[in-house]
Amino acid sequence: MTDSQESRRRRIREWGIIPGVLPTGDKNSITDINGVKVGHVTIMKGDGKLVPGKGPIRTGVTAILPHSDNIFSNPVEAGVHVINGYGKPTGLEQIKELGRLSSPILLTSTLNVPRVADALIDYVLKDNPEIGINGPSFNPVVLECNDGYLNDLQGRHVKAQHVHRALISASSDRASEGDVGAGTGMTAFGFKGGIGSASRKIKFDSTEFNLGALVLSNFGRREELKINGYPLYQLDQDLLNLHETGGGDGSVIVILATDLPLNNRQLTRLASRSNIGLGRVGSLADNGSGDFALAFSTTKKYKRNDKGKIILNHEDSQKQELPVNLTESDLMKELFQAVVESTEEAVLNSLFMAATVRGRDGHKAKGLPGDKVAAALERNRLCRPNK
Known part of the structure; x- marks a missing residue:
C-alpha cells in the first residue's frame, strides 16, 4: 500500500517553487470559491496478485459541490471543453447544449x-421527489480516469455508500490532495498522481473575485x-529513471470554479x-488520453419554479451583472491567466502530495521526490530556497 517510510508530503509552494505570478486564494484551493465543497472516499484493500x-x-470517489443549496433546484451556469475525447464521462453533452449544471x-x-x-441519482431523488413525475429528469455528471495499473478495475469497487459518504462529508476546507478519493489509484508522468488543487485571485472594479481548479491527474x-x-x-538525470513506473496516454479531468x-x-x-496549463506541465493530449474540462460559476442566476421550469433568479440577477463586455475586456485576459496558472499548479500539487503506492501484481507508483526536485531547481537557480 502506501510507503510508510516517506516523509510528510508538501505542496509545491512549500518547496519554494512558485508557478505563475497572480496571487493565490487564502487556501490556494478550489474551495476558496465561497460555497464550493469537496469530499473524498478512499478505498485501499489487499495486496499481491490481481x-x-x-x-x-x-480506487475511490471525489465529490465537488458547486454550492450548499440544492443544485438541482438552483442550477448554475457551466461550460465544457473536450481536449481529447478518449473518455467515458456522463452528463457533459447536456451541459454543452444548455449551458447549465444541475x-x-x-x-x-x-x-x-x-x-x-x-448512486448519485438515488442521492438527488431523496431531495427532489418530483424528478421524472411532476418535474424534469436529472442529468448526473460523472467523470473518470483509468486506475487499472494499481487497481482491480473490473471489480468496480465504488459502491453507493461510498458515493453518498463523499457527498455528505464534502467540506469547504482546503481540498485534500494526492492519493485520495478518485486519485487513489492514478499515476501521472511515471509517478504517483491523483487529486490536486489551486486558486487565483482576480480584482475587478475594486472587488476581489476567485477562480479555482481541481484536477484528477493520470497522464503523461x-x-x-x-x-x-x-x-x-x-x-536531474537521476530523477528520470525510466525503468520505474511507466506512463503514457492516461487521462486528466480539470474542474474550474x-x-x-x-x-x-x-x-x-x-x-x-x-x-x-496542462501543456505547461508537459501534456501532449495523447491519442488515448481522455482529457476533459468543466467550468462553472457559483453565481445563482437560475432557480426552478413550482412547475419545475428553469427561470431567472430575479432577486439576485441585477447585482450579478458585470458592467462590461467580458469578451472585449482585460478582465477576460486575466481570467485566462488564472485558469492556466491554477491548472498548472493543481497538477503539480497532485504529484507533490501523492505518496508512493503499491498496487496489484506488485505494481508500484513512486511519489515524486519533492526534496530532490526542489534541490535540483535551486542548484539551477530556478526557484528560491525553502526556508
Missing part, C-alpha cells in the same frame, strides 16, 4: 462510472514532465484555456 473482481483495490460533480475510476451515476510520461517550465530530465457571474459561453472559453 484477482479480477476481488482486488487488490486502489448536479454535483463526481470523479472516479473508469468502470465505476455507471455505478457512481446510479516521465520524460515529458516539466516543473516550473523546465523539463525534469534537464534538472469561479464566483464571477459568467455566462456559459465565457465559462466554455475558460475551460478551453486549461489545455494551456
Whole structure:
C-alpha cells in the first residue's frame, strides 16, 4: 500500500517553487470559491496478485459541490471543453447544449462510472421527489480516469455508500490532495498522481473575485514532465529513471470554479484555456488520453419554479451583472491567466502530495521526490530556497 517510510508530503509552494505570478486564494484551493465543497472516499484493500473482481483495490470517489443549496433546484451556469475525447464521462453533452449544471460533480475510476451515476441519482431523488413525475429528469455528471495499473478495475469497487459518504462529508476546507478519493489509484508522468488543487485571485472594479481548479491527474510520461517550465530530465538525470513506473496516454479531468457571474459561453472559453496549463506541465493530449474540462460559476442566476421550469433568479440577477463586455475586456485576459496558472499548479500539487503506492501484481507508483526536485531547481537557480 502506501510507503510508510516517506516523509510528510508538501505542496509545491512549500518547496519554494512558485508557478505563475497572480496571487493565490487564502487556501490556494478550489474551495476558496465561497460555497464550493469537496469530499473524498478512499478505498485501499489487499495486496499481491490481481484477482479480477476481488482486488487488490486502489480506487475511490471525489465529490465537488458547486454550492450548499440544492443544485438541482438552483442550477448554475457551466461550460465544457473536450481536449481529447478518449473518455467515458456522463452528463457533459447536456451541459454543452444548455449551458447549465444541475448536479454535483463526481470523479472516479473508469468502470465505476455507471455505478457512481446510479448512486448519485438515488442521492438527488431523496431531495427532489418530483424528478421524472411532476418535474424534469436529472442529468448526473460523472467523470473518470483509468486506475487499472494499481487497481482491480473490473471489480468496480465504488459502491453507493461510498458515493453518498463523499457527498455528505464534502467540506469547504482546503481540498485534500494526492492519493485520495478518485486519485487513489492514478499515476501521472511515471509517478504517483491523483487529486490536486489551486486558486487565483482576480480584482475587478475594486472587488476581489476567485477562480479555482481541481484536477484528477493520470497522464503523461516521465520524460515529458516539466516543473516550473523546465523539463525534469534537464534538472536531474537521476530523477528520470525510466525503468520505474511507466506512463503514457492516461487521462486528466480539470474542474474550474469561479464566483464571477459568467455566462456559459465565457465559462466554455475558460475551460478551453486549461489545455494551456496542462501543456505547461508537459501534456501532449495523447491519442488515448481522455482529457476533459468543466467550468462553472457559483453565481445563482437560475432557480426552478413550482412547475419545475428553469427561470431567472430575479432577486439576485441585477447585482450579478458585470458592467462590461467580458469578451472585449482585460478582465477576460486575466481570467485566462488564472485558469492556466491554477491548472498548472493543481497538477503539480497532485504529484507533490501523492505518496508512493503499491498496487496489484506488485505494481508500484513512486511519489515524486519533492526534496530532490526542489534541490535540483535551486542548484539551477530556478526557484528560491525553502526556508
